[in-house]
Amino acid sequence: xxxxxxxxxxxxxxxxxxxxxxxxxxxxxxxxxxxxxxxxxxxxxxxxxxxxxxxxxxxxxxxxxxxxxxxxxxxxxxxxxxxxxxxxxxxxxxxxxxxxxxxxxxxxxxxxxxxxxxxxxxxxxxxxxxxxxxxxxxxxxxxxxxxxxxxxxxxxxxxxxxxxxxxxxxxxxxxxxxxxxxxxxxxxxxxxxxxxxxxxxxxxxxxxxxxxxxxxxxxxxxxxxxxxxxxxxxxxxxxxxxxxxxxxxxxxxxxxxxxxxxxxxxxxxxxxxxxxxxxxxxxxxxxxxxxxxxxxxxxxxxxxxxxxxxxxxxxxxxxxxxxxxxxxxxxxxxxxxxxxxxxxxxxxxxxxxxxxxxxxxxxxxxxxxxxxxxxxxxxxxxxxxxxxxxxxxxxxxxxxxxxxxxxxxxxxxxxxxxxxxxxxxxxxxxxxxxxxxxxxxxxxxxxxxxxxxxxxxxxxxxxxxxxxxx
Numbered sequence: 201x202x203x204x205x206x207x208x209x210x211x212x213x214x215x216x217x218x219x220x221x222x223x224x225x226x227x228x229x230x231x232x233x234x235x236x237x238x239x240x241x242x243x244x245x246x247x248x249x250x251x252x253x254x255x256x257x258x259x260x261x262x263x264x265x266x267x268x269x270x271x272x273x274x275x276x277x278x279x280x281x282x283x284x285x286x287x288x289x290x291x292x293x294x295x296x297x298x299x300x301x302x303x304x305x306x307x308x309x310x311x312x313x314x315x316x317x318x319x320x321x322x323x324x325x326x327x328x329x330x331x332x333x334x335x336x337x338x339x340x341x342x343x344x345x346x347x348x349x350x351x352x353x354x355x356x357x358x359x360x361x362x363x364x365x366x367x368x369x370x371x372x373x374x375x376x377x378x379x380x381x382x383x384x385x386x387x388x389x390x391x392x393x394x395x396x397x398x399x400x401x402x403x404x405x406x407x408x409x410x411x412x413x414x415x416x417x418x419x420x421x422x423x424x425x426x427x428x429x430x431x432x433x434x435x436x437x438x439x440x441x442x443x444x445x446x447x448x449x450x451x452x453x454x455x456x457x458x459x460x461x462x463x464x465x466x467x468x469x470x471x472x473x474x475x476x477x478x479x480x481x482x483x484x485x486x487x488x489x490x491x492x493x494x495x496x497x498x499x500x501x502x503x504x505x506x507x508x509x510x511x512x513x514x515x516x517x518x519x520x521x522x523x524x525x526x527x528x529x530x531x532x533x534x535x536x537x538x539x540x541x542x543x544x545x546x547x548x549x550x551x552x553x554x555x556x557x558x559x560x561x562x563x564x565x566x567x568x569x570x571x572x573x574x575x576x577x578x579x580x581x582x583x584x585x586x587x588x589x590x591x592x593x594x595x596x597x598x599x600x601x602x603x604x605x606x607x608x609x610x611x612x613x614x615x616x617x618x619x620x621x622x623x624x625x626x627x628x629x630x631x632x633x634x635x636x637x638x639x640x641x642x643x644x645x646x647x648x649x650x651x652x653x654x655x656x657x658x659x660x661x662x663x664x665x666x667x668x669x670x
Contacts (some may be wrong), residue, residue, distance in 0.1 A: 206546060207301035208416030209278045209287055209473070211238045211261050211558055214307030214530035214537075216509035216598075221538020226545060230299050231261070232290055238264055239330065240597060242527065243369060247333040248463075249340065249377040250619035254330045256606050259598045267520065274299070278308070278473055283480045302503050305537055306477060310510035310525060313467035320441040322632070324363075324462035324549060331631065336371060336463060338629035340378060341622055343461045344398075346443050348390045360398040361459040363446050365438055366466030367404035368412070369563035372421060374489070375402040376465055376565045379428040385617050401431045403438060403448060404466065409570065410563055412524070413579075417571040420581040424565045438466075468525060470511045481505065486513045486522075496540060498535055506540075508533040516556055516580050527596065528559050553604045560590045567614040576589045 204227045208215045211233035231435065234520075237258040244253045265271050276292035281304065288299045301423055312326030325332045340362070347359035360382075364375045377395070382398035389395075402425065407417045409432060425432055433450065440447040445458045472491035479484045481499050484492040490513040491499060497512065499505040509530030513522050523529045536554045543551055560574030562585065570586035573579055580588070590610065597603050609620040 204541075205230070205300060205302045206302070206305065206541065207232065207299050208305045208307065209233075209288070210307035210309055210509075210608070211235075212241075212309045212509060212530060213306055213527050214534040215305065217531045217534030218305050218307065218506075218508065218538045219265065219268065219534075221271070221535050222541060223268050225270070225538075225542050227270060227541070230301070231265075231271055231273045232276055232299060233261060233273070234275070234277045235330075236260055236262070236275055237330075237596060241328070242648075243593060244327050244330075244333045245374045245377060245516065246373065246505070247330070247557060247621070248327070248336040250337060250379060250622045251613045252606060252609050253621050254334065256602045256609070257329055257597070259602055264598050266430050269515060280476050281473075281480055283477075283505070286504070301504075303541055305506045305529065305534075306473070306511060307507065307508040307534065308471050308473055308511055310468040311471045312464060313469035314464065315467055317441075317544045320438075320464060322636075324365065324441045324445050324446070324464040325632070326464045327374065328468075334624075334628040335632060337621070338624035338626075339461045340381070341624045344390065344393070346385060348392045349395055350392075354395060356445065357399075358458040359460050360393065360395075361401065361457065362398065362461045363403060363457060363459045364399045364463045365404055365446075366464065367406070367409040367432070367434070368465065369410065369561070371402060371404070371463075371465035372409055373424065373564055374465055375400050375425065375430050376428060379425075379430050380566055381619070383429060385613075385619055400429065400433060400461075401433060403436050405435065405437045407434050407483055409434070413561060413563070413571055413573045416579050417573060417581055421565055421571050423565070424569050426631065428566055437658075439579075453655070474507075474511050477507075488513075496550065497537055497554050506537040508537060514554070523556050524561075526561065532556055562592060564589050565566070643656065 206222060206227045207227045208219055208229060208231045212229060216238060217593050219231060222229060232261060235258050240257040243252060243257045247254050247257060261273050276290040278288050280289045286301050290297050290299060312328045314320045325335050343359045347356050350356045350359060362378050364371050379400045382395045386395040410418050410421050422432060436448045436450040437444060439449050441462055444460060445456050446462055447456050474487060474489050474491050478491050481502050483499050490511055491507045493507050493512045493514050494500055497506050497508060499507060510525040516523050540551060560572060562570060562572045564570040564586060568583050568586050570589040571581045572585040572588055594607060595602050597606060612618050612620050
């Protein structure tokens with residue numbers, strides 16, 4: 201008899217921990233992911249600022265799962281799910297294919313949200329992918345190089361102004377690292393500019409930095425940012441972003457900030473797949489596109505579909521608020537889904553609803569300085585919180601090699617004044633624009649390989665594929 205088929209969409213924390221929970225289960229697992237690596241997103245900003253290499257935070261999926269024989273890894277983007285026939289349609293590199301399932305786990309993560317202004321992405325990359333981080337690395341280090349060539353003072357200032365939008369953990373960490381570059385790592389290396397004159401501006405529409413950490417830690421973080429020379433503009437809304445600057449509105453009115461390097465770290469939304477699944481199942485979604493799930497993490501009316509991590513909306517019974525989009529929610533959800541599936545296969549009665557155990561939140565501001573919120577009472581700031589941050593992030597990195605090299609690179613960056621990964625190429629800086637102009641190379645290959653229209657017949661290709669090739 202055919203074994204139970206489990207399809208997993210997404211190789212983030214939720215997907216991987218669900219797969220590992222099914223290691224010894226009598227199931228065949230198909231993992232579908234758009235990249236060949238698992239991405240540790242909390243450290244993307246360190247790739248962007250030259251502390252770590254991309255390989256240290258993105259181990260190959262096949263290497264991570266090499267000891268688990270019941271997994272078949274497939275590269276591609278899940279485009280739709282036929283919930284009646286239990287079939288997933290996937291767009292792979294140069295080839296479309298389908299995957300059948302008995303149980304589906306959807307853990308495709310989150311996308312950057314520009315709050316309806318997606319064109320901002322052209323000039324203000326987000327922080328959701330390796331491509332984003334490498335592009336930002338090229339822009340940040342390139343800005344200092346180009347500023348050194350300028351003879352006009354206004355041009356120099358424009359190149360030495362860095363704007364980070366979003367004062368959550370990612371934005372605070374990014375602003376802090378750029379400030380460290382300007383004030384600690386780069387001074388003395390340029391003949392015609394002083395990197396310490398760089399302006400780092402952190403903008404947010406709300407009235408506090410790290411507003412989910414509480415007033416005490418928010419105030420400590422704000423004080424540390426000011427000490428580092430970061431200009432913090434709160435209650436400030438971004439209304440436009442273009443190549444040479446950013447426009448904002450605040451209590452002072454409309455203002456334009458000339459800047460060649462902008463970073464978008466504000467807002468996340470569920471990927472388009474979430475709304476497609478919701479439409480197919482009749483499930484509700486919230487404003488960010490996340491699917492409203494049952495207490496057992498399944499889609500209402502479809503117990504065979506689990507939704508995990510950033511794609512789900514589930515209220516925490518203890519607080520009445522939706523669970524946060526953090527790694528621990530995805531990890532614990534993945535383990536829970538795996539255990540639930542194993543219980544069903546053994547015909548056990550349904551278990552307890554999913555209960556999230558909050559292990560706390562952390563954010564680093566600069567070397568030797570971080571904030572940590574653990575449970576409802578413990579609030580830490582300063583060096584001890586920073587050490588905890590190091591330990592926790594090393595623990596969750598996948599693979600001994602990655603942990604070892606990461607610690608070495610941290611030693612170079614935090615104890616010394618160097619950056620292990622300062623190499624930036626034109627390809628990284630301009631790849632986004634080139635891809636927009638050239639288009640998806642695999643899609644172009646499909647068009648190039650298609651037979652002429654007069655040679656296509658319904659006996660050769662299914663009708664829907666004819667229109668796709670045309």
